[in-house]
Structure formats: structure tokens, C-alpha cells
Amino acid sequence: MRIVIIGAGVAGLSCARALSAAGRQVTVLDKGRGLGGRMATRRTAEGFHFDHGAQYISARSDDFHTLLSEGAKKGFIAEWPLGKDHPRYVGTPGMTGLAKFLVEGLDVRRQQAVTTLEQTDRGWVLDCADQSFEADIVVSTAPAPQTAALLGQGHPLTAEIGLATYDPCLTLMIALHAPLPEVPRILEEPDAPLAFIARNETKPQRPPTPAFTAHASPDWSLEHMELEKGEIANRMADLFCDRFGISHDRIAYRAGHRWRYAQVSKPLGRDFVVDNSGTLYAGGDWCLGPRIEAAWTSGKAIAEDILEQV
Ligand SMILES: Cc1cc2nc3c(=O)[nH]c(=O)nc-3n(C[C@H](O)[C@H](O)[C@H](O)COP(=O)(O)OP(=O)(O)OC[C@H]3O[C@@H](n4cnc5c(N)ncnc54)[C@H](O)[C@@H]3O)c2cc1C
Numbered sequence: 197m198r199i200v201i202i203g204a205g206v207a208g209l210s211c212a213r214a215l216s217a218a219g220r221q222v223t224v225l226d227k228g229r230g231l232g233g234r235m236a237t238r239r240t241a242e243g244f245h246f247d248h249g250a251q252y253i254s255a256r257s258d259d260f261h262t263l264l265s266e267g268a269k270k271g272f273i274a275e276w277p278l279g280k281d282h283p284r285y286v287g288t289p290g291m292t293g294l295a296k297f298l299v300e301g302l303d304v305r306r307q308q309a310v311t312t313l314e315q316t317d318r319g320w321v322l323d324c325a326d327q328s329f330e331a332d333i334v335v336s337t338a339p340a341p342q343t344a345a346l347l348g349q350g351h352p353l354t355a356e357i358g359l360a361t362y363d364p365c366l367t368l369m370i371a372l373h374a375p376l377p378e379v380p381r382i383l384e385e386p387d388a389p390l391a392f393i394a395r396n397e398t399k400p401q402r403p404p405t406p407a408f409t410a411h412a413s414p415d416w417s418l419e420h421m422e423l424e425k426g427e428i429a430n431r432m433a434d435l436f437c438d439r440f441g442i443s444h445d446r447i448a449y450r451a452g453h454r455w456r457y458a459q460v461s462k463p464l465g466r467d468f469v470v471d472n473s474g475t476l477y478a479g480g481d482w483c484l485g486p487r488i489e490a491a492w493t494s495g496k497a498i499a500e501d502i503l504e505q506v
Contacts, residue, residue: 371408
């Protein structure tokens with residue numbers, strides 16, 4: 197039984213880990229150079245360190261708590277004390293820590309963007325730029341619009357997958373020459389253009405340099421979506437300096453990032469989708485909600501369904 201999973205984000209790795217633990221052979225393909233998808237970390241040549249996607253992990257279910265505790269014991273995860281009613285965790289030494297924990301022992305092929313997915317008499321064929329993969333079962337954990345594009349307009353699952361919607365998010369990574377000690381570890385101002393700001397250096401095992409990640413609101417992001425990345429960084433750095441009343445000469449580094457499919461605004465409301473043949477699954481956070489735990493739950497539920505049927 198050949199199983200190929202598209203995506204090495206939380207959902208794909210969660211699915212692969214559960215299948216592999218049950219003795220199944222799984223190959224995970226990801227188009228990126230790193231692991232973790234939107235749970236992303238950037239380290240710059242200058243030594244700055246930013247989590248520029250998801251900022252923290254929270255756990256609602258006992259199962260996910262248990263997983264995070266295991267990851268913490270092995271040094272991949274730690275609590276980020278925020279003084280909230282329930283604990284928030286981060287990957288260590290970057291948010292990709294959780295992905296690095298999940299990936300242990302798995303066969304993951306990076307820089308393999310699946311460009312076409314075709315069902316033949318002998319199963320599925322997945323084409324990447326210079327290699328093809330064959331599978332009896334395919335699981336796509338790419339964001340819903342990307343999964344829908346792979347399946348094509350005529351596929352029976354495409355319309356349902358299209359019901360899930362996302363907010364976009366533009367992100368600023370900005371490091372300063374000196375700290376801004378008055379800024380809390382996270383600052384949430386949902387009505388402001390910079391709706392969420394996090395201080396990376398306050399997370400465990402990060403370099404001490406003052407490094408902020410600022411996520412723009414969905415409205416501001418949508419309005420400025422097509423700016424090139426340098427311009428995104430400049431406009432958002434202006435907003436950042438205005439917000440804290442500082443001058444631009446305090447900036448040591450700035451960069452922008454565009455998340456076209458950032459946080460799920462309307463999830464599907466079920467764990468995953470599967471075609472009539474039971475050989476094509478799709479899932480991810482877009483099934484259950486805009487959270488790392490939702491992606492993990494969806495991936496695990498797909499694995500359980502596959503294990504039940506084979
Ligand atoms: C700005 C931002 C802030 C967030 N903040 C938080 C937070 O604080 N807490 C929280 O819990 N959640 C947060 N989230 C949401 C969280 O990051 C996601 O819910 C979760 O990471 C989704 O995991 P996933 O595996 O479903 O998808 P993804 O992480 O998107 O993984 C999908 C993977 O598929 C790969 N892929 C796509 N197409 C192809 C292809 N054709 N071929 C091969 N590979 C492909 C991608 O490279 C990617 O690695 C945030 C997200 C963003 C963007």
C-alpha cells in the first residue's frame with residue numbers, strides 16, 4: 197500500500213506520523229525548503245530570528261496536550277509564559293520545533309511541488325518538476341484553494357473544498373538596535389492596521405536581539421496584498437514606527453511576507469473530505485478552524501480513517 201501525503205505542515209505530518217506508527221509506508225512531499233508550512237521560522241544572515249507565521253500553540257484536547265508534553269520532554273516545545281488563562285506553547289528554538297518533532301523517522305521529500313495529480317488504472321500519479329510518484333492513496337493537506345486547484349474544476353470534491361475560506365495576512369519582521377521594553381510580549385489590537393504584534397525575543401531559546409513580528413489586519417492585508425515584499429516591509433515599518441513613536445534609524449532589519457491563505461475564516465466543519473473511491477483524502481486547518489491543533493486533528497483523523505479501511 198503506497199501512501200503519499202502532499203504537505204509537510206502540521207496536518208500532513210500528523211497524518212504521516214499516525215500512519216507510520218501503525219507500520220504503514222508513507223512519503224510526504226512538500227514544495228518548500230523547510231518543514232511546518234505556516235508554522236514558520238526565519239533566521240536571517242544578520243542573526244535575527246522571527247517566527248513569521250503562527251505565533252503560539254494552544255491545546256484544547258487531552259490528546260494534543262499529551263503530544264505537546266512529549267515534544268517538550270524532547271526539547272522541541274516550551275511554554276511561552278503570557279499570563280493567560282490557559283498555557284501557550286512555542287516550538288524551540290523556533291516555531292518549526294513542533295514540525296521537527298513530528299517528522300522524526302518519516303520520509304519527507306522537500307522542494308517537491310506537486311503540479312498535477314492524476315488517477316490511472318494503477319492508482320494515483322503525482323507529478324513534480326523532475327520526478328513522479330505513484331500512490332494507492334493520496335492525502336492532500338495543502339490549503340483548500342491549492343488542493344482544489346490540484347484536483348481541478350470538474351472533480352467531485354472541488355466544490356465542497358471551495359466552501360472553506362481564508363483571510364490573507366501581510367507580515368512584517370522588524371528588528372531594532374535597542375529594546376522597546378514597554379511593549380508587552382504580545383499586543384493585540386484587532387481594529388488597527390497592525391492587528392497583532394509579538395516580541396520574538398521573549399520566547400524561550402530565542403536570541404536576545406529585539407525582534408518583532410507584526411501581522412496586519414485582514415482588511416489592511418487585502419488592500420495591500422499585491423505590493424511587492426520590500427514595499428510591504430516599508431509600509432508596515434512606517435505603521436510600526438508611528439505606533440511606538442520611534443524613528444526609522446532605530447530599525448536594524450526589516451522584511452515583509454505575504455500569506456495569501458493565512459487564517460481560516462470559515463472552516464468546513466468536518467474533519468476531512470474523501471472521494472468515493474476512498475483513495476483521495478484532503479484535510480488541514482481549513483476543515484476545522486484557524487489553529488495548529490485543528491490541522492493536527494484533521495491529519496490524525498485522516499490517518500485513522502485510512503487505517504480503518506485497509
Ligand atoms: C500569520 C499567521 C498567524 C497564525 N497564528 C496562529 C497562532 O498563533 N496559533 C495557531 O494555532 N495557529 C495560527 N495560525 C494558523 C496555523 O499556522 C495553521 O492553522 C496551521 O499551521 C495549518 O497547518 P496545515 O498543515 O493545515 O497547513 P500548512 O501549514 O499551510 O501546510 C500545508 C503545506 O502544504 C505544502 N504545499 C502546498 N501546496 C503544495 C504542493 N502543490 N505540493 C507540495 N506541497 C504543497 C505547503 O508548502 C505547506 O507546507 C496562523 C497562521 C498564519 C498564516
